[in-house]
Amino acid sequence: MPRDRRPPAHNPATLTEVQEAVRQLTRFPPTLDNFNRPNKAGVLAGLFHCKKRGLTLIMTQRSSKLRSHSGEVAFPGGKWDSTDDSIIATAIREANEEIGLDPAHVHYLTTLPPNVSRINSLVYPVVAHLYPHLEGTIDAETFIVQYLEPNPDEVEAIFAVPLIMLVRDGPEHSSFDMQWLGTKWRFHEFMYAWPSQEAVEEGSARDKEGAGTFRVWGLTGGFAIYLAMIALDCRPDFEWMAPGQADSVAMVRLWKESNLNARL
Template sequence: MAASEQIERLKRALGDRSAPSSDFDLNPDVTLPPGRKLRPAGVLMAFQQGANGLELILTKRSSRLKHHPGQIAFPGGKQDEGDADVVAAALREADEEIGLKPDNVQVLGTLPTHETVTSFTVTPVLGLVRDTFEVKPEPGEVDEVFAVPFDHVTNPACFTVQSRRWQGRRRHYYTAPFGPYYIWGATARILRGLADRVS
């Protein structure tokens, strides 16, 4: 599929007004505490031109981090006081984490929010990288930056449901492994939402 058609499919996906998602979607027995405080965050789903169409940029978090060490993630993070909104937060974090400058990203729009087990309301920001750039992983934060083909992250058949014990109970979650990279948890759930819309 040509990159131009892939871009059109991403734009059409933004028009799907589906409900927000959460880390608890596959675990209906979990009761969320009333009055819980959720912090806003933004992640950048940045697609760049690859050899065979679009590719999604992902990171492997540093194994030295306190939270989610070694996990696969989008560039992004919590909204700070200086950020105009969650879109600005996602762009700022992408600059800090991988060296992708905000003016090198064409923002297409945002997808429905995703609530995480760590009490964040994450807004996925869908964007296109305008030009090639020098990847600069943030020392101590990012171990690796890599790209996954459009056809992998937008195909529901590439996703499976697995489970493990967490805080004394069985927790189910989406996965979308790619080569040596185990994409799971919130990242896989957000991507599954995109795949459902694109397909």
């Protein structure tokens, strides 16, 4: 578990700082996929070392044409398929299909504990270091333009979020409580502007394509915060859970048992 300390003064930016954050994630015991039902999915939480921002998370805005979670911010990923060797393979395959991510440059780190989506699917966040050989040599805008390609049927935009933003109670952050899985749950959201005006002026971003203010929240936001807590070995500046909020691992265990006892 992350230490009970405040976030660092700045986002991991030097090679040493980024390597330490990656090391923290590799030390995290990976969650095994022992859910023997088809209603599960794998998403790829990919870390990229941006020259200007430091360590970032690659996220997408889903196409408004999709039937589920249309127009929402999400990690690339999707439903498990019986041909997938593992939930890790699911996340990597889906990331390749959605954003053109080359599997050869995906360095697996760990798998975080899953949670349940609104469509009653168990979602596993698979954490990976993307294109580690580039290590801070180019900006995220340039990386997205040169190395990724959004599938227009599934993805409207690709962007990169600095890890430090996810544990700071800055102007981008807010939260609210609501009932989820039979208990009070705290949801966090971050309003994030992308790309930077500087990147557009330099020509390293696709003009205004994919630009906007993105709402990072819900399941994706929760996964992202927990990942940042592990990588930075800290607690957020804000209250992470609602008063009396049940442990998510225990809640997922009960949900899995109810699914295993139900008919297919």
